[in-house]
Amino acid sequence: MKVRTAIPDDAAAIAAIYAPIVRHTAISFETEPPSEAEMRERIEKTLASLPWLVAEDAAGEVAGYAYASRHRERAAYQWSVDVTVYVRDDARGQGVGRALYEHLLPLLAALGYHQAFAGIALPNAGSVALHEAAGFAALGVYRRVGFKLGQWRDVGWWQKALRPTDGAPPTAPHPFSAPR
Template identity: 75%
Template sequence: MRARIQKTLTTLPWLVAEDTAGTVSGYVYASKHKERAAYQWSVDTTIYVRDDMRSHGVGRALYGRLLPLLAELGYCQAFAGVALPNAGSLGLHEALGFQPIGVYRSVGFKHGAWRDVGWWQKLLRELDMPPGELRTFDGSPF
């Protein structure tokens, strides 16, 4: 996990929410959607909310900081993959404006079974023609 965080923070945000005791209640981050240059304006997002903190607004708050920050950095599209079934995650993503775009069938092995992964997409900002320069995340929240 440390290596993933360090790699992400060289260019993109990784945000963490803490509860009142200072314990991590969730995190959200972005990663490159694809390595090829044509996809540089798109990111994949990952969110995790601790079981006992679900339905307390943690996911909405984390995405509420991440998505505008990605737009400010110049990204245009965000994608989210969700291991199915996961009604809570689907509800969160759709409430935030992500739209379903497809399903990879039996692509991930998790909790002792092959899982489908659904994909959702969100437009972060208007598409410039041609696209503008991307900024690198410098650790500042805004």
């Protein structure tokens, strides 16, 4: 398996992974799958400042993806990010999510981020297991926070320290620079 920085041309494969998750599960709280063009815009916008990675299977096809986004807008949150990982249905259980986090989390630490957060729509034993195996610890649950597929849904939150938080950080995190 190869993990690399996403490019806008990965949008179709990423949209194809994400669409059934949006349509048929409560894993994502989106209700309409984004088009390929919308996914391309999301990739480009994210890569302007944060990493978006894809994992390729042995055939060179995108098997999963992971990215970071700002945790909150206020300046004091600038050292924290939210992280997300999605894996193609037929590639689950093969270490794709783990490989993506093994690349993404150290990259975020190197950029100067101190904390990573993951929100998981519950129940989702696979995602909980992935995040806890990657070193995330459960924080708490937003109860009945979203309504999808005819039911109120809970979202659990997990946190992972990426760097020590002793004292003030020396500088703001560095923007991600996608390889050319």
